[in-house]
Amino acid sequence: MLREKTNRKDEQAKQTRMKIVRAAVRLFARHGYHRTTITDLAQAIGLTSGAIFHHFPNKEAILDAVVDWVERGMHIYSDIADNAARGSLALIEEVMRVMCIHFNRGPEATICLAALATEFAGSGHPMETRLKGIYQIFVDSLARKLADNKDVKDPGAASMAFIGAVQGIAVQGLLRDGERTIDELAGGFLSLLKNW
Numbered sequence: 001m002l003r004e005k006t007n008r009k010d011e012q013a014k015q016t017r018m019k020i021v022r023a024a025v026r027l028f029a030r031h032g033y034h035r036t037t038i039t040d041l042a043q044a045i046g047l048t049s050g051a052i053f054h055h056f057p058n059k060e061a062i063l064d065a066v067v068d069w070v071e072r073g074m075h076i077y078s079d080i081a082d083n084a085a086r087g088s089l090a091l092i093e094e095v096m097r098v099m100c101i102h103f104n105r106g107p108e109a110t111i112c113l114a115a116l117a118t119e120f121a122g123s124g125h126p127m128e129t130r131l132k133g134i135y136q137i138f139v140d141s142l143a144r145k146l147a148d149n150k151d152v153k154d155p156g157a158a159s160m161a162f163i164g165a166v167q168g169i170a171v172q173g174l175l176r177d178g179e180r181t182i183d184e185l186a187g188g189f190l191s192l193l194k195n196w
Contacts, residue, residue: 017055019045021065022109029108029115033063063116063127070113071134073102081141087149089193091142092162096186099166103182107174114167135163165189
């Protein structure tokens with residue numbers, strides 16, 4: 001009986017932590033890390049600031065949890081590249097297809113990494129190095145596949161530019177909500193690459 005209560009309590013704590021992380025993702029994507037307060041976060045999910053601090057010792061711990069969560073998403077894209085036979089339009093289409101699925105499930109989660117990268121770029125904060133490392137996972141995977149494409153002269157630069165383009169599409173998806181779907185924007189981008 002006691003063990004069952006402990007397991008239930010642990011599960012509730014885990015769910016609350018995830019609720020905090022997801023709310024932080026939304027707020028950091030929209031307002032930035034520095035402009036988001038613990039009070040904003042608590043209000044977004046109907047908790048007190050004390051309840052937030054029960055699960056995370058400070059705001060930076062929440063940032064670390066958010067980055068851990070979005071990093072897992074970046075691994076999905078690098079896995080797609082790693083499993084592709086070679087660098088091709090089909091590989092780019094698959095990455096775009098998965099991005100659209102992720103965006104439709106959680107638009108802010110799709111751009112949170114970009115928002116944080118923009119906020120921490122040039123800051124000298126250790127988070128800047130961590131964010132670069134997360135991006136590098138995908139850059140390296142895609143660059144390895146693009147290296148076998150004779151039309152791609154600098155696979156590393158092409159990979160970095162592609163990430164920027166994909167994240168830009170996601171930002172436009174948020175900005176133009178109701179005007180254009182993410183699938184339409186992705187289709188427009190892919191149409192640029194066909195038979196150029």
